[in-house]
Amino acid sequence: MKIAFVGKGGSGKTTLSSLFIRHLAAAGAPVIAVDADINQHLGAALGLEEADSAALPALGEHLPLIKDYLRGTNPRIASAETMIKTTPPGEGSRLLRVREDNPVYDACARPVELDGGAVRLMVTGPFSDADLGVACYHSKTGAVELCLNHLVDGPDEYVVVDMTAGSDSFASGMFTRFDITFLVAEPTRKGVSVYRQYKEYARDFGVALKVVGNKVQGPDDLDFLRTEAGDDLLVTVGHSDWVRAMEKGRPPRFELLEEPNRQALRLLRSAADATYELRDRERYTRQMAHFHLKNARSWGNERTGTDLAAQVDPAFVLGENVTASA
Numbered sequence: 001m002k003i004a005f006v007g008k009g010g011s012g013k014t015t016l017s018s019l020f021i022r023h024l025a026a027a028g029a030p031v032i033a034v035d036a037d038i039n040q041h042l043g044a045a046l047g048l049e050e051a052d053s054a055a056l057p058a059l060g061e062h063l064p065l066i067k068d069y070l071r072g073t074n075p076r077i078a079s080a081e082t083m084i085k086t087t088p089p090g091e092g093s094r095l096l097r098v099r100e101d102n103p104v105y106d107a108c109a110r111p112v113e114l115d116g117g118a119v120r121l122m123v124t125g126p127f128s129d130a131d132l133g134v135a136c137y138h139s140k141t142g143a144v145e146l147c148l149n150h151l152v153d154g155p156d157e158y159v160v161v162d163m164t165a166g167s168d169s170f171a172s173g174m175f176t177r178f179d180i181t182f183l184v185a186e187p188t189r190k191g192v193s194v195y196r197q198y199k200e201y202a203r204d205f206g207v208a209l210k211v212v213g214n215k216v217q218g219p220d221d222l223d224f225l226r227t228e229a230g231d232d233l234l235v236t237v238g239h240s241d242w243v244r245a246m247e248k249g250r251p252p253r254f255e256l257l258e259e260p261n262r263q264a265l266r267l268l269r270s271a272a273d274a275t276y277e278l279r280d281r282e283r284y285t286r287q288m289a290h291f292h293l294k295n296a297r298s299w300g301n302e303r304t305g306t307d308l309a310a311q312v313d314p315a316f317v318l319g320e321n322v323t324a325s326a
Contacts, residue, residue, distance in 0.1 A: 006163045017162040023254075032098055175198075179279065194227065
């Protein structure tokens with residue numbers, strides 16, 4: 001399953017996504033963790049030292065390799081240079097799978113050892129001083145979107161993405177790349193404003209959205225979130241001494257996480273697993289084409305000097321049974 005964690009800055013989305021990743025790893029599930037937030041805190045939340053987090057290879061810095069590999073022998077793509085962040089796969093494209101080894105993972109993913117198992121961690125890369133005034137941070141997350149467009153996963157395989165803060169993912173089609181989106185919301189007006197905005201933007205695209213209430217301290221907080229989110233409220237999380245210790249760099253064994261919070265993580269996994277049977281692979285592929293054509297008209301054709309609409313393979317549907325090119 002492809003799972004996104006979103007929320008306003010400071011909502012706790014990175015902390016909760018890291019707890020969910022630990023929960024999956026402890027159960028022995030194969031996991032690819034992706035830090036798509038340019039603030040780049042997921043590595044630290046998974047226990048990496050600051051220097052190790054800073055040394056993680058940035059997806060954006062390996063974009064030529066990623067494009068060249070994913071292009072494969074797709075005859076609709078004239079060259080890797082004409083691929084943009086929304087380029088969809090087609091006949092002849094190479095695909096990424098959760099359990100495999102490939103040149104993209106070799107260059108861009110690093111194993112992170114956690115209690116009970118290890119996960120692959122990939123990061124967009126931070127917004128550097130050299131980018132100030134000349135680069136849009138969406139160019140950093142473009143590599144993530146391109147990989148998600150070419151990634152296939154089956155049941156009991158997980159891709160967990162810590163997204164950019166707020167509703168910034170709507171600047172591209174990346175918000176439609178997930179089986180379920182967990183929106184982390186504090187019990188405040190600001191906390192639920194991102195939920196309302198996300199709900200409004202996503203309503204026409206079949207996005208499965210569930211709210212995870214965070215920093216909930218009592219019945220008043222719970223009632224507030226129930227009133228604001230209604231049936232979209234899946235679960236709430238309160239204070240955690242385990243998380244406090246983790247944030248100080250001294251996490252206990254994961255099995256010592258408080259039982260109410262462990263139960264919350266089990267509910268998140270159950271909600272994610274339940275989406276597998278609801279997958280609409282044709283709609284998923286159509287949405288890729290929709291956003292690709294939109295980006296092509298807006299800026300892609302002019303930037304590449306190519307009619308990028310020709311990259312869309314109308315007969316191709318992305319699914320687990322698709323055979324990638326050699």
